[in-house]
Amino acid sequence: MCVVTSTLCPERTVAKLSLEEVEHIAELARLGLSDAEKETFRDQLSDILDYADILSRLDTRGVPPTASALPVSTVMRRDELRPSLPTEEAMANAPDAEDDQFRVRAVLE
Numbered sequence: 315m316c317v318v319t320s321t322l323c324p325e326r327t328v329a330k331l332s333l334e335e336v337e338h339i340a341e342l343a344r345l346g347l348s349d350a351e352k353e354t355f356r357d358q359l360s361d362i363l364d365y366a367d368i369l370s371r372l373d374t375r376g377v378p379p380t381a382s383a384l385p386v387s388t389v390m391r392r393d394e395l396r397p398s399l400p401t402e403e404a405m406a407n408a409p410d411a412e413d414d415q416f417r418v419r420a421v422l423e
Contacts, residue, residue, distance in 0.1 A: 330360045 336356045340347045347355065401414050410417040 331356050331363070 333352055333356060336347075336352050336359065339359065340352070340355070405411045405414060405416070408416050
């Protein structure tokens with residue numbers, strides 16, 4: 315690995331991925347990359363690893379683990395009792411009914 319200046323943090327020097335490492339990652343992901351794409355991904359993946367390194371240096375001892383950074387809220391409505399459809403009305407268009415239930419052909423033998 316060669317040492318270059320990071321685009322994320324120009325004052326720091328980070329180890330940039332080699333083309334062989336990018337080719338290995340592409341092979342694991344079953345990606346066919348052109349030479350230009352390899353160079354682009356080399357820069358982008360190096361920046362991602364640099365950012366992960368920056369994050370790993372943060373002191374998070376006082377921060378509780380969470381599954382989301384956003385506040386948890388539900389989009390579901392509250393369950394409320396309300397009258398249901400009368401059985402006679404629900405069964406009115408049934409092609410075949412028995413004991414207030416839909417009668418269907420057996421699917422298993």
